Every structure is written in C-alpha cells, then in structure tokens.
Amino acid sequence: MEHSRPPSFVYSVRFIGRRKMRCDGLRPACGQCVRAERAEDCEYLDGPGPTQNQILEGRIAEIEGRIAQITAESAPLTLVDPYAAWRQAQRNAEQSRRDPMRSLVRSFFQSAAEFGFFLHIHRFLDRVFYPSATGAHSLRILRNVIHLIGAKLLNDPQEQAYLTRALQEMPTATALREDPASALYVMQAEVLLANYFYNGGRQLEGVYHTNAAVSIAVASRLHMIRSSRRSRTAADANTYSLPMPADTLEEGERINGFWTVFILDRCWAIASGSAPAFTDDEAMGTQIDTPWPMDLTHYQSHPFPSDFRSSRTVKSFIAGTDGDANMATQSLLATQAKAAILYEGATRLASRYGPSSHSSFRALDDRIERFKHALPRIERFDPTRADIVRAALFTHTLAHCASIQLHTPVVQQLTANSPTYQAAHAAVRDLRNLNDNRVLTCVNPFMGILWASVARVITQGIATGRRLRAAGGAAPSQSPPDENTLLSELSRILEAMEQNAPLSPLMSAQIALFRSSPRSS
Secondary structure (H helix, E strand, O other), rough: OEEEOOOOOOEEEEEOOOOOEEEEOOOOOOOHHHHHHHHHOOOOOOOOOOOHHHHHHHHHHHHHHHHHHHHHHHOOOOOOOOOHHHHHHHHHHHHHHHHHHHHHHHHHOOOOHHOOOOOHHHHHHHHHHHHOOOOHHHHHHHHHHHHHHHHHHHHOHHHHHHHHHHHHHHHOOHHHOOOOHHHHHHHHHHHHHHHHHHHOOOOOHHHHHHHHHHHHHHOOOOOHOOOOOOOOOOOHHHOOOOOOOHHHHHHHHHHHHHHHHHHHHHHHHHHHHHOOOOOOOOHOOOOOOOOOOOOHHHHOOOOOOOOOEEHHHHHHHHHOOOOOHHHHHHHHHHHHHHHHHHHHHHHHHHHOOHHHHHHHHHHHHHHHHHHHOOOHHHHOOOOOHHHHHHHHHHHHHHHHHHHHHOOOOOOOOOOOHHHHHHHHHHHHHHHHHOHHHHHHHHOOOOHHHHHHHHHHHHHHHHHHHHHHHHHOOOOOHHHOOOHHHHHHHHHHHHHHHHHHHHOOOHHHHHHHHHHHHHHHH
C-alpha cells in the first residue's frame, strides 16, 4: 500500500531516546520510524485531539506540580505496604521460635481476666518488652507469674519449674516497704497466684496468696482512694507510702486492683469457711471508701473530677442508697463486686439465721432480687467478646447463688416454686442462652464453686422427687420439678464444668463428686 502525503508539508517531531528527528510526513507512519522498526510509536501533532505522548506529558506535568505542592506544604507522603500484616506475622512467628516466653505471654492474655489481671494490658506489655530501670524487679516478679499461668494453659511440661521460679522471686513485706512503688505489681502477682492455686484445687495456698494481696491493698490504703475521710493514725503504722499516681489511668489501675482483690477475698472466704480479710470497719480504720471501678479506658476519657470524693461505698450499696438504675452503664468489675458483696452477705446471714434475723433476711432478699432484676441480660453483650461474656456470666451466676445461699436454711423441701430452685433454674437458663459454648473453655476458678452449688440444688430436687414418689406422692404445691427437667439441667451444668475441666483440677474434682452421687444417676 502506497503511503499518502498531506497537501501541505508538515513536520512531525519524533523523540528517539533524547534526540529529536525530522520526519518525511508519510502517513500513517513516517519513513524514519518505519526504517527504525518503530512505526507503532509514530504520531502527528495535527490530529483532531492530543496524542498519546501529549497526554502522558500532561500527566507527568500534573504529577510534578502535585509533588511540588506537597513538598512546599511539608506534608508527609504516606505509602502503604500491602504486605505489612504478613511481614509482621512472619516476624512474630520468628520471634516466638527464638523466644518461647512470648508464646506463654500470648497464652496468658487470652484468659487474663479470668485469673484476675487488672492492669492496663498495653501499658504493661510496653513496660515488659521495653523495660526501664524503674520497677524492673517487680516487673520480673509479675512476668514470672504470667509465664507460669501461660505454661499451664499450654500444658507446658515445664510448668513446675515456672512455679518454683515464681515463688522464689516473691518479695517480703520489708522489701515492699523499701520499694512501695512496686506494690501494685506485686499485688497483681499475688492475685494471679491465688487464682492459679484455687484453679488447681490447692485452696490453702490460694488463701495464703489472697491474704497477701489483701495485706498489700490495705497497707497501700487502696481501700481509701479518694476517701472523704482521713485514715486513722493507728492504721497508718504499717502502710506503704505509694507515690501519687502518674496519671488518671494509673489511679484507675489502683481502683480496679483494689476491687479485684476485694472480690477474690469475699468469694473464697465463703469457699474456705473463713471470715473475709477485708473487714470494712470504721473503728479499725478499714472502712471501704474507694469508688466503684470503671473500665480502664474510662479513666482516661471520663476521669473523676479533681475534687471528687467517696465514702461508705459497700455500706451504701447494701443499704440500697446506691441505686441500681444505671446498672447497664456500670463496668463489669463493678457489678461483680456488688454480686460478691451480696453473695458473702447472704452466706453469713444464713449461717446464723433465726427468728431474730427475720427482718434482716427479708431486707437482704429484697436487695438481691432488685440487683438481679437490674442486671443486663447476657444476650445483650457482644457474643464475639468471650472475655466480656464470661465476666457477665460470672456476675449473673454469683447473684443467683446469693439467693441459693440465703434461702438454703429456710427451704425445708425443694419444690418447683422454691427460691433455691428458681435461682438454680435461672443459672442454668443463663448457660443455655450462650450463643457460643466455647467461651466456657476457661472461666473464673470460682465458677467451679458456684456451679457445684447449683448442681447440689438440682440433685436435691431429684432426690426429693424420688423419695416422694416412693412414699406415694405429694400435693401439687409441694411437688418438686419434673425429674426429666432436673436431669436435663444437671446435665447442662456438668457439661459446662467438663468444658473447663482440662484446665481446672478444681472443676474436675467437683465433677467427680457429682458423677459418683446416686442422686444424679
């Protein structure tokens, strides 16, 4: 095909490398480009629109202008690595291979709340992995206990070695008095050790470490944070002089630490048959004025006003002057503390129940029922947050067991309308309402005690029904619940306990007791 020449001679400019070349005007490609075997790149400037090169050159000029503008404004240019997450995962995996302790730490923090960890996790990890000279010893003490529990959760064969190391590092009271700034970390370590031993069915050792944690809390005056009253001089003789909190978050850690120890003490005092170590006695200078705990993030976003003061926190709650209207907005730790107060109070009152305590009984029963009614239902919590669901379940079960503890000496024969059975039935219903039963693989060790209490009520109902049927029946108002219903509920309780049994010798021991009971067969 013969190339056509335009009516008037036009020069097109061809760029080859850095040289401009004059063309002969042949179309669709000039002779120069044809001879250079680059006909596809030949363009004329007299077309109806811009050429491809012109478009590209315009785009280059636009980008150069934008770069100049960004540079002039001193604005950073952020580049995103699409493989950043993958690279970080690879680095973490390599670190875990080189440092097995990181695996123990990760294992622990998946269930940290169940063992009573109250510190701000991210701040704590920053201090662990980027330590300074300040508080290095107390951090090491706490880190050893975390490694121990992480090893337990991973079934690490070195668990006993970690336990030996953790116990050897625990400081004396004299050492704490010389370094009061470390008290909070040591108290945290004592809480973790107490729950570790309780979970392992080693109650005596658990009580020892609980009392150690209480001693640190009282000596540090954590029961009087933001108190409107001055502490007694006599009570100050053996205190630790904690420095002022560095910020609102550190103050929050102290408040939450106190209430974590309080819950531990109140609950396990009942299980061990002893009096709580926290006396809440104004005459002894141990009154509890510390405000109710909040979620740690709230201490930063909604800190207490500088002039905020608190007093008679526990006594006001029991009296009902601390209302339940805003229960849904309270922290889970606060509702757990309140449930523990009711549980311990119900058990103590039931142990000395008599005609003279009837009015106190009615008042406490009413207080427990109002509290239970105000609690947010478990189904309202985010089902993807196993830690939150477990915490809510613990609070509900503790409240139901407060009713069981209070009414046990009063109920002569268990019927479908008995307060003890109604509370046990509600505890089973909460279990059945869980969206994902996998949340039960690691629970607060005290759940073993609570579920055993619920199971005893149900087995009592089974035994009562069989006895009445053997005797020829009973009036409808005195009949226990249907046996099939009771067996189904007992099965659900034991199922929940079995899910946690691989990690809890305490739970395994409780299951063995009920499996061997003729009432459950």
